[in-house]
Amino acid sequence: MEKWNVISILKVTEEYFSKKGIETPRLDAEVLLAHLLGMSRVELYLNFDRPLSEEEVNSYRELVRRRGRREPVAYITGHREFYGHDFIVTRDVLIPRPETETLVDVAKDLIKNYIEAGTPPRVLELGTGSGAVVITLALEFPEVEFRATDVKENILRVARENAEKHGVKNVEFKISNLCGACRENFFDIIIFNPPYISRDEFRNLQPELKYEPEIALIAPEGGNYFYRRILEDGKRYLRERGYLVLEIGTRKQKIYVHDLAEKEGWRNTQFFDDLSGLPRVALVEK
Numbered sequence: 001m002e003k004w005n006v007i008s009i010l011k012v013t014e015e016y017f018s019k020k021g022i023e024t025p026r027l028d029a030e031v032l033l034a035h036l037l038g039m040s041r042v043e044l045y046l047n048f049d050r051p052l053s054e055e056e057v058n059s060y061r062e063l064v065r066r067r068g069r070r071e072p073v074a075y076i077t078g079h080r081e082f083y084g085h086d087f088i089v090t091r092d093v094l095i096p097r098p099e100t101e102t103l104v105d106v107a108k109d110l111i112k113n114y115i116e117a118g119t120p121p122r123v124l125e126l127g128t129g130s131g132a133v134v135i136t137l138a139l140e141f142p143e144v145e146f147r148a149t150d151v152k153e154n155i156l157r158v159a160r161e162n163a164e165k166h167g168v169k170n171v172e173f174k175i176s177n178l179c180g181a182c183r184e185n186f187f188d189i190i191i192f193n194p195p196y197i198s199r200d201e202f203r204n205l206q207p208e209l210k211y212e213p214e215i216a217l218i219a220p221e222g223g224n225y226f227y228r229r230i231l232e233d234g235k236r237y238l239r240e241r242g243y244l245v246l247e248i249g250t251r252k253q254k255i256y257v258h259d260l261a262e263k264e265g266w267r268n269t270q271f272f273d274d275l276s277g278l279p280r281v282a283l284v285e286k
C-alpha cells in the first residue's frame with residue numbers, strides 16, 4: 001500500500017477537489033482531515049509529516065468521495081461554526097451561513113436598547129432550524145427569555161441538542177407554523193430568516209444546496225411568500241413599537257419588503273448590508 005502522510009494526502013485531495021469544481025479545495029481537504037484525526041487545522045500544520053494508517057486513509061477517502069459528490073462539509077462533519085460557536089448540524093436543518101451573522105448583529109443592538117432602558121424584551125425566532133441564531137443571542141443575553149419555533153420535531157431536536165451543548169437554558173422551543181402558537185401582543189422582537197429562494201432560482205444554484213432541506217430554502221411567490229405572510233400578520237403578535245427583524249436574499253426582495261411594509265403600515269423600515277455589501281437584513285417597527 002502507498003504510504004501517506006498529512007501533507008501528501010492534502011495535496012492530492014486539493015487537486016481532486018479542484019477538478020470537481022469545489023470553490024475552496026484546500027480548506028475543505030484540511031477541514032475533513034482535521035475532523036477525521038480529531039485535530040484543529042493549526043495542529044494539522046504542526047503535523048504535516050505525520051504518517052497515516054491504512055484505516056485512516058480509507059476513512060478519509062470515504063469523506064473525500066462524499067465531498068466530491070458535492071455534499072456540504074458541514075453535513076459530513078456534523079458541525080458548523082457560527083458567530084464563534086460550534087453548532088451541530090444534520091440534514092434536517094439548514095447550514096448556518098456567515099451572512100446570517102448580520103441578522104444576529106441587528107438583533108443584538110435591539111436587545112441591548114431594551115435592556116439599557118430597563119425592560120428586557122420578549123424575543124421570538126421563527127424557523128429556528130439548528131438554533132444557531134437564537135442560541136447565539138441567548139448566550140449574549142442570559143437575562144432575556146427567548147422562544148424559538150419550527151414546524152417539525154426532528155428540526156427542534158437539533159436545536160435543543162445545540163442549546164444543551166452550549167448550556168443555554170433561557171430558550172423555549174415549540175413546534176409552530178409561523179406564529180400559529182404565539183400569543184397576540186406578546187413579543188417585543190420577532191426574528192425570522194425565512195425560506196426566500198424561488199423554485200426557478202433553486203434549479204440554478206450550486207449543487208451543495210440540493211443536500212439541504214427544501215423546506216428551509218424554497219418559498220412560493222418567487223421567494224416572497226413568507227415576507228408577505230409575516231408583514232401582513234406579524235403586527236398582531238408584537239407589543240406596541242415592537243420590531244420585526246428579517247433576513248433578505250436579494251435587492252429585489254429589499255424593494256418588495258420596503259414597499260409591502262409601507263403598505264401594511266409598518267414604521268421606520270431600515271436595511272443593513274452584510275460584509276459583502278449586499279442588503280441582508282430588514283428592520284421594521286410596529
